[in-house]
Every structure is written in C-alpha cells, then in structure tokens.
Amino acid sequence: MAHNDRRVGDSIRVFCSHCEVNTAGRIEGILHDDETDDEGRPVLGILLQLVRCSHCQSGLLVQSWDHPDGWQDSNTLWPGPQSKLSPLVPHRLQLAHQEAELCFSAKAYMATVVMVRRTLEGVCADQGATAKVLMRALEELRDSGKIEGRLFDWAQDLRVLGNQGAHFSDAEVSREDAEDALALAEALLDYIYVLAVRYEEFSKRRQRTRTAEPPRLLDSLRGVTEDGQQQP
Ligand SMILES: [Zn+2]
Numbered sequence: 001m002a003h004n005d006r007r008v009g010d011s012i013r014v015f016c017s018h019c020e021v022n023t024a025g026r027i028e029g030i031l032h033d034d035e036t037d038d039e040g041r042p043v044l045g046i047l048l049q050l051v052r053c054s055h056c057q058s059g060l061l062v063q064s065w066d067h068p069d070g071w072q073d074s075n076t077l078w079p080g081p082q083s084k085l086s087p088l089v090p091h092r093l094q095l096a097h098q099e100a101e102l103c104f105s106a107k108a109y110m111a112t113v114v115m116v117r118r119t120l121e122g123v124c125a126d127q128g129a130t131a132k133v134l135m136r137a138l139e140e141l142r143d144s145g146k147i148e149g150r151l152f153d154w155a156q157d158l159r160v161l162g163n164q165g166a167h168f169s170d171a172e173v174s175r176e177d178a179e180d181a182l183a184l185a186e187a188l189l190d191y192i193y194v195l196a197v198r199y200e201e202f203s204k205r206r207q208r209t210r211t212a213e214p215p216r217l218l219d220s221l222r223g224v225t226e227d228g229q230q231q232p
Helices: 091-105 109-126 134-143 149-166 175-212 215-222
Strands: 011-016 021-032 042-044 046-053 059-065 072-078
Touching (some): 011 046, 011 059, 021 059, 072 091, 091 109, 109 149, 109 175
Antiparallel strands (some): 011 021, 021 046, 046 059
C-alpha cells in the first residue's frame, strides 16, 4: 500500500519518550501490520518500526499510517510517556494511570477516559470507600473529608466521561476531553497522596513548634530583640 516504503537504515522524525524530545531516529527493524476488512483486503496500512533515538541511543517502538503522501503520524507506542506522578502514589494506581497515558499516546481517547475512571475506582478502594457504585464511593470520600469542593466536582465529571467511553453510543470522546481527563486525574492523585499528606505533616510540625516555643512571640511583643537586648 505504501508509496515510498521505508527501509532499515532510514532516518525518521520521532518523539523519544526516554529523553523527551522530538528528534531523529534510525529504523532498525520494520513490520507491516495492515488492518484488513472481513475478506482480508487491506483497508489501512500500518507500519511498526523499531527505532534507535539519535539523541540518547535508546530503543523505541514507533507506529505510522499509510497515506497518499507517504507514511504519516509517527506515534511512539513504547515506552509510554514518563510518569509525572510522585512515588508516594500507590503502585497499582500508578500502573492504572500509566495505562491511561498509553491509550492517549495511541490516540485511543475512549479507552483513555475508561482507564481514568478505573483509576478513580482504585483511589476510592484505596482510601477505604465501601460503596460498589463509583458515584456513591466518591460521595463517601467527600463526606469523610478526603476530597472536597471542586475536586469532588472534577472526580464526578471524570466518572461521567468514563461512562461515556465505556458504553456503546454515538457520543465521541474528543482528544481535548481525554487530555483534560488525564490532567485532572493527575491533579487528584497529587492532591490525595502528596499534598494532603504533606499538609498534615506541615500542620503537625507547626503544632509542635507552637507548643515548644511560646515565649518568642511574647518577647517580641515586649520589644526584646533576638539577642535579648531591650529595643530602644
Ligand atoms: Zn532519546
């Protein structure tokens, strides 16, 4: 199907997810993986390429589609984008989020929002919610003060969008919606597993400082400088 076929040794433009730059890569291996109709006739030419990044020399799996003007849209399938999540986020939730990112990088936007919804289910279970239905589980987290106000609204919107992706209907999931869903899921994980924990530690530390050093404030109110001298 392809008009100007690619060969081992050719150079192509790729996004390297190891060094996170758009760069050139050398094709080291090629596999034609065309999509076919029920009678086995090719309907879409797909090319899988094993590529070495010219920047960091690491290996990548890159997918391209056939187009009258040549192979289009070189999309890095593996490795997926580097996770931006903190190591404080539980491993199972990191895996679910990475899978959502992988769906997004393969342009599977419905699958992205379904995986984001699954991540939310994981958060609820991890945080001790007992309700089986996600809407109720999120309400439990809100009622116990684990997610509040706007964050609860975000989570509800992600749940609804995830339902849209999970059920067969005419409603499309756009690239923008899938991208926003990923960003909101990331913010939610960050809030619950990083910021909330950090705030709690901060709060405890402040409490300890306050009980340990009460005279400082009184001294400064009385006009005593740090070295104990009376201010003029
Ligand atoms: Zn690289």
